[in-house]
Amino acid sequence: MSKPLPAVVRTHFTALRVLLVLTVILGIAYPLLVTGISQVAFSGKANGSIVKSDGKEVGSSLLGQNYNLPKKNPDDPKEDPVPDPKWFQPRPSANNYAGDNSGASNLGPNSEDLLKAVNDRRAAVAAFDGVDPASVPADALTASGSGLDPHISVAYAKEQVNRVAKERKLPVETVAKLVDNYTEGRSLGFLGDEGVNVVLLNKALGESK
Amino acid sequence: MSSTLAGWLQVLALVAALVLCYRPLGDYIARILTTSKHLRAERGIYKVIGVDGDADQRWPVYLRSVLAFSAVSVLFLYGLIRLQTFLLLNLGVPQMEGHQAWNTAISFVTNTNWQSYAGESAMGHLVQMAGLAVQNFVSAAVGIAIVAALIRGFTRNRTDRLGNFWVDLVRINLRLLLPISIVFALVLAANGVIQNFHGFHEVAGLAGDVQKIPGGPVASQEVIKELGTNGGGFFNANSSHPFENPTGFTNGLEIFLILLIPFALPRTFGRMVGDNRQGYAIAAVMAIFWVASTALLTLAESQHSGAALQAAGAAMEGKEQRFGIAASTLFASSTTLTSTGAVNSFHDSFTPFGGGITMFNMMLGEIAPGGTGSGLYGMLILAIVAVFVAGLMVGRTPEYLGKKLGGREMKFASLYILTTPAIVLVGTGIAMALPGERAGMLNSGAHGFSEVLYAFTSAANNNGSAFAGITVNTDWYDTALGLCMVLGRFLPMVFVLALAGSLAQQQPVPATPGTLPTHKPLFVGLLSGVVLIVVGLTYFPALALGPIAEGLSS
Numbered sequence: 214m215s216k217p218l219p220a221v222v223r224t225h226f227t228a229l230r231v232l233l234v235l236t237v238i239l240g241i242a243y244p245l246l247v248t249g250i251s252q253v254a255f256s257g258k259a260n261g262s263i264v265k266s267d268g269k270e271v272g273s274s275l276l277g278q279n280y281n282l283p284k285k286n287p288d289d290p291k292e293d294p295v296p297d298p299k300w301f302q303p304r305p306s307a308n309n310y311a312g313d314n315s316g317a318s319n320l321g322p323n324s325e326d327l328l329k330a331v332n333d334r335r336a337a338v339a340a341f342d343g344v345d346p347a348s349v350p351a352d353a354l355t356a357s358g359s360g361l362d363p364h365i366s367v368a369y370a371k372e373q374v375n376r377v378a379k380e381r382k383l384p385v386e387t388v389a390k391l392v393d394n395y396t397e398g399r400s401l402g403f404l405g406d407e408g409v410n411v412v413l414l415n416k417a418l419g420e421s422k
Numbered sequence: 423m424s425s426t427l428a429g430w431l432q433v434l435a436l437v438a439a440l441v442l443c444y445r446p447l448g449d450y451i452a453r454i455l456t457t458s459k460h461l462r463a464e465r466g467i468y469k470v471i472g473v474d475g476d477a478d479q480r481w482p483v484y485l486r487s488v489l490a491f492s493a494v495s496v497l498f499l500y501g502l503i504r505l506q507t508f509l510l511l512n513l514g515v516p517q518m519e520g521h522q523a524w525n526t527a528i529s530f531v532t533n534t535n536w537q538s539y540a541g542e543s544a545m546g547h548l549v550q551m552a553g554l555a556v557q558n559f560v561s562a563a564v565g566i567a568i569v570a571a572l573i574r575g576f577t578r579n580r581t582d583r584l585g586n587f588w589v590d591l592v593r594i595n596l597r598l599l600l601p602i603s604i605v606f607a608l609v610l611a612a613n614g615v616i617q618n619f620h621g622f623h624e625v626a627g628l629a630g631d632v633q634k635i636p637g638g639p640v641a642s643q644e645v646i647k648e649l650g651t652n653g654g655g656f657f658n659a660n661s662s663h664p665f666e667n668p669t670g671f672t673n674g675l676e677i678f679l680i681l682l683i684p685f686a687l688p689r690t691f692g693r694m695v696g697d698n699r700q701g702y703a704i705a706a707v708m709a710i711f712w713v714a715s716t717a718l719l720t721l722a723e724s725q726h727s728g729a730a731l732q733a734a735g736a737a738m739e740g741k742e743q744r745f746g747i748a749a750s751t752l753f754a755s756s757t758t759l760t761s762t763g764a765v766n767s768f769h770d771s772f773t774p775f776g777g778g779i780t781m782f783n784m785m786l787g788e789i790a791p792g793g794t795g796s797g798l799y800g801m802l803i804l805a806i807v808a809v810f811v812a813g814l815m816v817g818r819t820p821e822y823l824g825k826k827l828g829g830r831e832m833k834f835a836s837l838y839i840l841t842t843p844a845i846v847l848v849g850t851g852i853a854m855a856l857p858g859e860r861a862g863m864l865n866s867g868a869h870g871f872s873e874v875l876y877a878f879t880s881a882a883n884n885n886g887s888a889f890a891g892i893t894v895n896t897d898w899y900d901t902a903l904g905l906c907m908v909l910g911r912f913l914p915m916v917f918v919l920a921l922a923g924s925l926a927q928q929q930p931v932p933a934t935p936g937t938l939p940t941h942k943p944l945f946v947g948l949l950s951g952v953v954l955i956v957v958g959l960t961y962f963p964a965l966a967l968g969p970i971a972e973g974l975s976s
Contacts, residue, residue: 322728351736358662405670406746
């Protein structure tokens, strides 16, 4: 007859059995249930809020993206991207809007690198949009937390209206109207902050010929 | 509507929602922890795991069960992470190094969710849902089980039994965490949080740039990440990622989920000790610190001090436009006053005083309202110290809820209070003394020191948020912070359970006119003072070298 295992060892076997049972319930059954219901009830949202333009997928309405001119030499990784004046430009991004590498700059409030970046951006954005450098809003000068922020402030969107209208040879009022259409208020009127969804705005802009 | 008004409305709406849930949820948790009835499903589980659901444990056995469960969890998760390259749904991620896998396994088992990896490039879907998310559930349940044992120490007399850990663990998961998670996971998914099993999906954008759009079962993990005060993001950007937190509404909901259980547990405590006023007193102290911290943090961030933030005109670095300042600071104070550590904005780029407040929040020991369970047991230990201090002033043996606080009880309470500061300060000191580890800082000077101090504070308090500029995926930091997480989680639990065991054995003493009433505003003030003095002052010299020095110099 074999001796019973010591209590300490038995406790560990109990622990392992509990963990396996809970893993099946909480780690397999639960996410499968939630996925099943989500895919049936709101599959568009559950699959990433993909937006289409002329039947072709052009991104997610929740993820910001770049709107740059094509590179002169596509094989040169050092070539700096040049923003395309025909599109509304998003906020700076610490990861260049890479969908597989989200994150922030993590530069401190007194960081010299951040100070230089902010000053350089202020000069570049003011020249690009043809406005007074002092009037450029903060969201145009700072990188977001996710690096994928789909929104800009209403002020930054309005600043870009003249430039976009001129480049596209559209009436200023038409472009300003689009900005109004894609301005999203706070959720329920008070949660979060208002902003303009650049992805949806640019999609509408591309479709308005 | 002005931003300030909207900011205050968010706080008010949140307070209203938490007040509405306080009684029903607190009473419900008390029922879960006291009823002798088992559900049929639970009886089935007890049969499978070979546990007698009606047999209560002595405190050393309860502790042994907690430690065994946690040890097995670490090994299981470590194995799952290291073997994921051979498993389903791994998305082709590379194999994780041993030191990082150890750090990650410990991090999730200890309810810390410190992440030295980036979710989207290091974890496949199977490890996320069957490994990390499972620990999000069970580590939260362990915290609640420990506080249940401590409360039973107050409510039971002349016994050495504190309850059955396996029963507590199973009930808290099945009756509390799982139902709430199912409901709110669906709410999140309906509002844009993704829930699928896709890999990366390449799409050419409007201007031709190709973007990889991620997939994954995010909503089901997001909800328990907040509800269990865990904080480990599916993605590197955590709750600032639009697929984890797409709107102002989901943001408000996630903050609500973070605070829901920690703020309801004082009611559970009041109900179990048979005097709801005791619960109100504890909840009041928690609320005072939470409101004060949120207000101060919002003020600091609205003033955007710091040379770079001044140049930008607002503290928007590391913050999302859809949240703005107020919804970011509300999240930040809630995540650091609980043991959550999820972020919707990056604390490293906060103003010097703002970043300092997030750090101070964690240093308070995460008790206002704190992590699920851990917040309440931390606060009850401080309540014991407060009663003891008051007893010293008038020269009589202190008692709390009818239990005498003698030398043995005070020893355990003192050890509890000393553990975390010792780990934080010794750990930070060693890191600063080693040239290689100092070089891990992204920023220099006082802000660099703050990054290291924040890392050790976050690990030892099982928070998991970071001043993320610091490079922590090195052998040294992974190992050292891993040790801090283990010691910071389990040593206090040992002292809490020992204390509970000692309390349960006592015969209650009847209240006399000389007994300090622990449900009156006087006690709320006394306890708040003890929290500030005992905990806050311990860290003052370290804070002076970091955020305070930086804030005063800019």
